[in-house]
Amino acid sequence: EAGVAQSPRYKIIEKRQSVAFWCNPISGHATLYWYQQILGQGPKLLIQFQNNGVVDDSQLPKDRFSAERLKGVDSTLKIQPAKLEDSAVYLCASSLTTGELFFGEGSRLTVL
């Protein structure tokens, strides 16, 4: 069974530029999550999708972050404009309705 796929693995941008991350969840997993992990911290939820609907985006900084999951499969997370404090690993995870989350390898963002 293929795991959660994410790209790009690494991205370096200057502040005020934009960046987009892509995620392909495990086939059949209805729930998809984006987490942000800052160095030395645990993953923090940004947004949760159930199929193509948003379940929880209370911690998403909506002035600069956006995410979509068209057709209830792949998802993209966009940051525009980026700030220095957005430097982090962006983790995508998927799950069946309950149970454990399966994570991708993450996309490491460095904002200079």
Added chain:
Amino acid sequence: DQQVKQNSPSLSVQEGRISILNCDYTNSMFDYFLWYKKYPAEGPTFLISISSIKDKNEDGRFTVFLNKSAKHLSLHIVPSQPGDSAVYFCAARREGNTPLVFGKGTRLSVIA
């Protein structure tokens, strides 16, 4: 407001001995608890979980204990092996299709 706390940032253990990683939580609505393991440059991988209706769950060398009255759980690894060296995250969720809330992690080093 940290709902899941891992107060030990790091732990060092001799190979063959027991590793005990601790986790405290504040939200009494949490009813499912998980441990994830993370190697550098990889996403977190699921290790073991426990439901709030149990006080112990065992899987090979890994055992998780839950003390609901103290809002405390622990992960025991015995015997510890050098390949267990990683960052361990404690996570918890409320009932239903809710996201995981993570602690900051504990870095375990198993010394040969």
